[in-house]
Amino acid sequence: MLARILPRLGSGASALLGPGDDAAVVAAPDSRFVVTTDLMVHGPDFRLAWSSPFDLGWKAAATNLTDVAAMGARPTALVVAIAAPPETPVPLLEGIADGLRAGLDALAPGAGVVGGDLSASRVLTIAVTAFGDLEGRQPVLRSGARAGDVLAHAGARGAAARGLALLFEQGRDASGEPDADLAAALRRAHPELVGAQLAPEPPVAAGVAAAVAGATSMLDVSDGLAKDAARIARASGVGLDFDSGALGDEPRWALGGAEDHGMLATFPADAALPEGFERLGVVTSDAGVVSLDGRPIDPGGWDPFADWDGQAG
Amino acid sequence: MLARILPRLGSGASALLGPGDDAAVVAAPDSRFVVTTDLMVHGPDFRLAWSSPFDLGWKAAATNLTDVAAMGARPTALVVAIAAPPETPVPLLEGIADGLRAGLDALAPGAGVVGGDLSASRVLTIAVTAFGDLEGRQPVLRSGARAGDVLAHAGARGAAARGLALLFEQGRDASGEPDADLAAALRRAHPELVGAQLAPEPPVAAGVAAAVAGATSMLDVSDGLAKDAARIARASGVGLDFDSGALGDEPRWALGGAEDHGMLATFPADAALPEGFERLGVVTSDAGVVSLDGRPIDPGGWDPFADWDGQAG
Numbered sequence: 207m208l209a210r211i212l213p214r215l216g217s218g219a220s221a222l223l224g225p226g227d228d229a230a231v232v233a234a235p236d237s238r239f240v241v242t243t244d245l246m247v248h249g250p251d252f253r254l255a256w257s258s259p260f261d262l263g264w265k266a267a268a269t270n271l272t273d274v275a276a277m278g279a280r281p282t283a284l285v286v287a288i289a290a291p292p293e294t295p296v297p298l299l300e301g302i303a304d305g306l307r308a309g310l311d312a313l314a315p316g317a318g319v320v321g322g323d324l325s326a327s328r329v330l331t332i333a334v335t336a337f338g339d340l341e342g343r344q345p346v347l348r349s350g351a352r353a354g355d356v357l358a359h360a361g362a363r364g365a366a367a368r369g370l371a372l373l374f375e376q377g378r379d380a381s382g383e384p385d386a387d388l389a390a391a392l393r394r395a396h397p398e399l400v401g402a403q404l405a406p407e408p409p410v411a412a413g414v415a416a417a418v419a420g421a422t423s424m425l426d427v428s429d430g431l432a433k434d435a436a437r438i439a440r441a442s443g444v445g446l447d448f449d450s451g452a453l454g455d456e457p458r459w460a461l462g463g464a465e466d467h468g469m470l471a472t473f474p475a476d477a478a479l480p481e482g483f484e485r486l487g488v489v490t491s492d493a494g495v496v497s498l499d500g501r502p503i504d505p506g507g508w509d510p511f512a513d514w515d516g517q518a519g
Numbered sequence: 520m521l522a523r524i525l526p527r528l529g530s531g532a533s534a535l536l537g538p539g540d541d542a543a544v545v546a547a548p549d550s551r552f553v554v555t556t557d558l559m560v561h562g563p564d565f566r567l568a569w570s571s572p573f574d575l576g577w578k579a580a581a582t583n584l585t586d587v588a589a590m591g592a593r594p595t596a597l598v599v600a601i602a603a604p605p606e607t608p609v610p611l612l613e614g615i616a617d618g619l620r621a622g623l624d625a626l627a628p629g630a631g632v633v634g635g636d637l638s639a640s641r642v643l644t645i646a647v648t649a650f651g652d653l654e655g656r657q658p659v660l661r662s663g664a665r666a667g668d669v670l671a672h673a674g675a676r677g678a679a680a681r682g683l684a685l686l687f688e689q690g691r692d693a694s695g696e697p698d699a700d701l702a703a704a705l706r707r708a709h710p711e712l713v714g715a716q717l718a719p720e721p722p723v724a725a726g727v728a729a730a731v732a733g734a735t736s737m738l739d740v741s742d743g744l745a746k747d748a749a750r751i752a753r754a755s756g757v758g759l760d761f762d763s764g765a766l767g768d769e770p771r772w773a774l775g776g777a778e779d780h781g782m783l784a785t786f787p788a789d790a791a792l793p794e795g796f797e798r799l800g801v802v803t804s805d806a807g808v809v810s811l812d813g814r815p816i817d818p819g820g821w822d823p824f825a826d827w828d829g830q831a832g
Contacts, residue, residue: 227738238544240543241544241634321556
């Protein structure tokens with residue numbers, strides 16, 4: 207089965223030795239490499255009635271690439287391990303591979319899949335580990351924001367969560383089961399919202415641009431602007447104050463919606479914001495506090511251990 | 520939950536930035552890094568009645584470290600992603616972490632866990648990605664064996680498979696369910712066999728030693744000597760002939776038993792074999808052929824898609 211999948215996944219410009227031996231060899235010209243790992247599990251993380259195999263591969267690439275980019279690194283390579291039920295049709299695995307390849311081509315040209323593993327499991331599970339090169343720069347941490355910095359963001363705000371809400375509200379049949387036809391119709395009617403949930407197009411290149419522009423802190427917004435802002439606030443010992451006028455017509459979705467995978471960063475007040483970034487507010491000296499127009503807010507967010515209802519579909 | 524687990528896992532000497540940000544930063548002094556990834560899934564890969572959480576962590580470390588070592592690289596770091604049922608007790612996850620830590624300390628001192636992910640799933644799944652440094656050497660591939668080379672091996676031969684057979688034969692109750700008390704008694708009676716299956720101690724350091732000694736090809740024996748020998752034979756376009764006199768009293772177990780995770784390597788005829796390696800035979804010009812005392816044999820081996828019966832326990 208691996209023999210049918212691996213040829214669909216080029217190993218990329220950084221692969222000194224690709225799949226086929228006990229391990230791969232990847233170039234690390236910077237003498238350091240950035241690494242992140244993430245699991246996508248059928249049930250808490252996706253429904254097969256809503257996501258195509260291509261979507262799953264694309265999203266697995268996109269979400270890991272943004273974690274690399276949020277360090278200010280250029281993504282170079284992935285390894286992918288898939289566990290699937292023994293009766294899984296090969297085209298499903300090929301579709302995941304095609305989505306991975308397309309996601310890499312669109313979001314991190316030159317990066318490839320250098321290795322993988324395929325196992326049996328009752329639950330379809332996709333484990334991606336992604337690598338990046340810092341090109342001589344220091345990594346951009348969550349801990350570097352300073353009072354007086356500008357708070358800025360690149361990417362969608364709330365679209366992925368609004369797409370997921372549409373799927374839960376209108377993408378299930380009368381018995382509550384996820385329905386492929388209803389989801390497809392929703393996606394045609396609201397491509398920018400449902401697409402942002404099922405196959406997001408995060409601003410991966412903005413990560414390197416922010417680092418080059420002197421970003422003092424940065425992270426990938428996976429759990430909503432407010433919850434992820436709180437992570438910068440805690441790590442940096444500062445406060446982050448959002449300007450409601452910059453958050454659009456739906457500040458609740460913008461602040462609370464998970465899975466947008468934009469880049470939230472802070473910059474020195476006199477820095478020119480790189481392309482794609484918009485000013486959302488300012489860094490204050492109120493250690494650990496996230497606020498909106500100066501009023502503290504309570505960051506929420508998704509916790510798969512607390513929030514998954516055990517359903518798949 | 521991550522906050523209780525991560526402190527148990529030191530991030531090691533190669534971690535320039537450990538867990539806690541979007542990604543880790545790992546030293547790659549060689550300007551390349553070796554990477555391998557592997558999934559362990561409840562059911563096809565382990566039974567919770569037989570393996571303790573500590574065993575699972577240990578084995579996850581051991582099996583990935585051997586893949587790095589089989590390239591002739593020194594292991595530097597791991598990332599670990601775990602998906603577990605929401606009702607999983609925290610001590611189970613702590614036990615996995617303790618086993619990972621102990622396995623690293625025993626088999627690859629100085630290496631640590633630089634990052635991770637924790638997700639919910641109906642099936643306990645452990646995804647490890649391991650890294651290594653080549654220290655300026657070329658990687659030892661499967662494709663470099665030459666006719667006339669010596670065939671040699673370091674590590675156990677057949678012990679892990681014999682341990683697994685004991686567990687299936689005598690570690691299940693009258694209804695066929697895996698039984699923890701029966702397994703514990705078996706492990707006391709046959710520690711070297713059952714232990715080799717549940718918490719193997721592969722010769723990780725032998726990988727670097729073989730590379731330094733000039734090994735022309737090498738791999739980690741995960742599917743049995745015969746099946747893995749066939750991989751070298753195909754990749755190198757040579758034959759590998761085992762000497763039955765070197766295989767001990769149980770050549771069937773030695774050749775067919777999976778999961779020993781020893782190092783099978785070829786060396787120039789005049790090379791001094793490094794400590795831990797024993798001569799098992801010779802490399803011939805019979806492209807793709809594995810033989811025993813000159814008679815071709817049919818390599819078998821475990822395929823989770825074909826061979827898993829769907830049971831867990």
